[in-house]
Amino acid sequence: MTAYPKTAALMRRGAEFLGSEHAILCGAMSWVSERNLVAAISNAGGFGVIACGAMTPDLLDAEIAGTKALTDKPFGVNLITMHPDLFDLIAVCGRHGVTHVVLAGGIPPKGSVEAIKEFGAKVIVFAPTLALAKKLLRSGGDALVIEGMEAGGHIGPVATGVLAQEFLPALAEEFVVFVAGGIGRGEAIAGFLEMGASGVQLGTRFACATESIAHPDFKKAFFRANARDAVASVQVDPRLPVIPVRALKNKGTEHFTAKQREVAALLDAGEVEMGDAQLQIERYWAGALRRAAIDGDIENGSLMAGQSVGMVTSEEPVAVIMDRLLAESEAALSRR
Ligand SMILES: Cc1cc2nc3c(=O)[nH]c(=O)nc-3n(C[C@H](O)[C@H](O)[C@H](O)COP(=O)(O)O)c2cc1C
Numbered sequence: 001m002t003a004y005p006k007t008a009a010l011m012r013r014g015a016e017f018l019g020s021e022h023a024i025l026c027g028a029m030s031w032v033s034e035r036n037l038v039a040a041i042s043n044a045g046g047f048g049v050i051a052c053g054a055m056t057p058d059l060l061d062a063e064i065a066g067t068k069a070l071t072d073k074p075f076g077v078n079l080i081t082m083h084p085d086l087f088d089l090i091a092v093c094g095r096h097g098v099t100h101v102v103l104a105g106g107i108p109p110k111g112s113v114e115a116i117k118e119f120g121a122k123v124i125v126f127a128p129t130l131a132l133a134k135k136l137l138r139s140g141g142d143a144l145v146i147e148g149m150e151a152g153g154h155i156g157p158v159a160t161g162v163l164a165q166e167f168l169p170a171l172a173e174e175f176v177v178f179v180a181g182g183i184g185r186g187e188a189i190a191g192f193l194e195m196g197a198s199g200v201q202l203g204t205r206f207a208c209a210t211e212s213i214a215h216p217d218f219k220k221a222f223f224r225a226n227a228r229d230a231v232a233s234v235q236v237d238p239r240l241p242v243i244p245v246r247a248l249k250n251k252g253t254e255h256f257t258a259k260q261r262e263v264a265a266l267l268d269a270g271e272v273e274m275g276d277a278q279l280q281i282e283r284y285w286a287g288a289l290r291r292a293a294i295d296g297d298i299e300n301g302s303l304m305a306g307q308s309v310g311m312v313t314s315e316e317p318v319a320v321i322m323d324r325l326l327a328e329s330e331a332a333l334s335r336r
Helices: 005-018 035-043 057-070 086-096 112-118 130-138 160-171 186-194 216-224 251-268 274-293 307-311 318-335
Strands: 024-026 047-051 075-080 100-104 122-126 143-147 176-180 199-202 230-232 245-248
Touching: 005 176, 005 186, 005 199, 005 318, 024 035, 024 318, 035 047, 035 057, 035 075, 035 318, 047 057, 047 100, 057 075, 057 086, 075 086, 086 112, 100 112, 112 122, 122 130, 130 143, 130 160, 143 160, 160 176, 186 199, 186 318, 216 274, 245 251, 251 274
Parallel strands: 024 047, 024 199, 047 075, 075 100, 100 122, 122 143, 143 176, 176 199
Antiparallel strands: 230 245
């Protein structure tokens, strides 16, 4: 018996796919989605995802082992496709029998989906366009996350509500699709489920949970912030395409402008190739997020946060947040 029967009925396919009680993923957040938060999410009936980010294979190995020690529930691992050791990281997942691998940050390189499927794991992909989504789902992707520009971290150009209208009618009957970006309350979850989503993914809402190791000052910055404080980074040089990142505005926002100029100058001088230039930018973000989320330097670091940050007002255990989301969804569906 579930306390949320209407929500559970709409989430059934997503929950079966994930092997969790509820089809609510906590999207991988670099530095923040480590063993403690991931295990707490999965233990609360959701689906936690380890953010591999820039970790080495050895570090990922330790993180997966540490997570397994804290939960016997299913969880996933998020790998960034441009990581230079992607195939070694996949092998680490295979040795641990990881059941779900999320490939983020770009089109999966040749052979990566196959390498994951070889050890029986399910592959979750992102796609910015419907055409690419169809291609990835027909060539081995088992489920899709569509993520709108309201989200925290790296973002695309289109809002969640528009992506949902475009992708769900075309894909949701045949495929498992999760909706992410800007979700802060259960009423929104109910809406996307009714549109055909199999489940949802949230990041910002869980980043400041009690179990999150994020620095207390990072959490305080979230509690103080409004939706309009979570702004997208701006590309300063047309020759250097950077993926926009949504974060709370601070001095770090200005540092990023300076960093782009520095990398663009190296590009102009022929000292780096475009691929390396983009990798430098990504390393910059990883370092800046660590400074804020782990070291607590909320002035100069990156406070990656989505627009739902205005709905994050205090530190609460994951289980409390999860139950509230489900209760809100259930109440909304019951009122229909
Ligand atoms: C602090 C932070 C760090 C993030 N890091 C990553 C990451 O390393 N890899 C990734 O695929 N997504 C990352 N994301 C995106 C989340 O996984 C999730 O999809 C997103 O937060 C959902 O939107 P929301 O923030 O509006 O809930 C990050 C988000 C935040 C807020």
